[in-house]
Amino acid sequence: MRTRISAFIAALFTVIVCTFGGIDACAMTPVETDSIIINCRNEPEGTAFVDVLFRNREKDKYGLDDGEEPHCEISFRTDNENNFKELELGKDCGIARYNDGYSSLLFCKKPATSVHYSRGYGYMMISDMVQNKDLFNYYGEFRIAYCDEKGNVLQVTDAVKAEKNSRNSEYHISADGTSLSYELRVEPKIGLLLLILFVIYILLPSILLAIVIKWIASFIRHRKEEKKQLTDYTQDYYKK
Numbered sequence: 001m002r003t004r005i006s007a008f009i010a011a012l013f014t015v016i017v018c019t020f021g022g023i024d025a026c027a028m029t030p031v032e033t034d035s036i037i038i039n040c041r042n043e044p045e046g047t048a049f050v051d052v053l054f055r056n057r058e059k060d061k062y063g064l065d066d067g068e069e070p071h072c073e074i075s076f077r078t079d080n081e082n083n084f085k086e087l088e089l090g091k092d093c094g095i096a097r098y099n100d101g102y103s104s105l106l107f108c109k110k111p112a113t114s115v116h117y118s119r120g121y122g123y124m125m126i127s128d129m130v131q132n133k134d135l136f137n138y139y140g141e142f143r144i145a146y147c148d149e150k151g152n153v154l155q156v157t158d159a160v161k162a163e164k165n166s167r168n169s170e171y172h173i174s175a176d177g178t179s180l181s182y183e184l185r186v187e188p189k190i191g192l193l194l195l196i197l198f199v200i201y202i203l204l205p206s207i208l209l210a211i212v213i214k215w216i217a218s219f220i221r222h223r224k225e226e227k228k229q230l231t232d233y234t235q236d237y238y239k240k
Contacts, residue, residue, distance in 0.1 A: 021118065031170045032072040033131040038122035038144060043176040049117040050175070051095055053102035054109070054139035062109045062135065067069040070096060074137065075147075077118035084116065085149075093151025102159070103142050111135060123167045132171050133192045136162035144175040154161065180238045 019046040038050050064070065070091055075084040089107075090096065096107035106112045115239040126132060136142070144157045170185040173180070 005195065031168055031185055033133070033168050033170075034126055034128060035125070036096055036124040036132055036171050036173065038119040038124065038173045038175060040122065040144075040146070040175045043120060043146050043175070046148045048072050048149040048151060049115055049147050050122040050142070051115070051145045051147060053077045053098070053106040053143040053145050054105060055102055055141040055159075056134065057139065062111055062130070062138065064108060064110060065074040071110045073114035074106065075116050079091045084118075087149060088150070094153050095145055095147045098145065098153050104145070133165045133167075134159070136171065137164055144173065144180055
């Protein structure tokens with residue numbers, strides 16, 4: 001009996017952990033509001049890094065001041081050994097001077113601090129003066145530029161309009177050649193988080209306990225019925 005009960009509890013516990021463990025971990029993980037993640041496919045040969053191009057705005061509140069130098073760090077992976085090469089690029093490189101109604105986040109805006117590029121994956125950091133949503137809400141439309149080691153623009157994607165967003169989020173941009181899309185990983189609302197925690201730590205254990213108690217009671221009742229049947233059979237046998 002003990003073996004069966006232990007196996008039953010273990011099985012239920014495993015199902016609960018596998019089903020809701022990932023949900024709990026996801027809900028508890030904070031989103032990165034100081035980064036922009038860019039995944040690239042079919043990028044042009046020679047791509048060393050990528051940049052976000054935002055639509056120009058008059059009196060750009062995030063734009064560099066006259067005479068101000070860009071101050072971002074740029075690096076890209078050069079081999080299979082996880083070695084990165086840092087690029088020394090200034091305001092005279094191609095991407096810094098690029099302007100077709102869209103201009104560089106790395107070289108023309110204050111918030112950008114760095115970008116690291118490795119095999120189609122770009123990770124861009126922005127300063128703590130703003131959140132990523134502030135930039136996308138302010139500029140609205142954006143594109144991605146593929147650049148070589150010298151800062152020349154190799155190719156630019158189509159433009160995408162960013163929807164207004166008021167919640168803390170991670171921006172995951174997907175560039176495939178000239179096509180572009182993005183998705184948000186939004187920080188869960190506190191009400192939803194509390195609901196998830198309630199379900200995992202209170203409701204589910206209560207249901208598990210109720211199932212175990214019911215199963216034990218059913219098992220005991222079944223054993224009593226078996227003993228009674230055996231007793232009745234034995235009494236009938238000796239009467240004969």
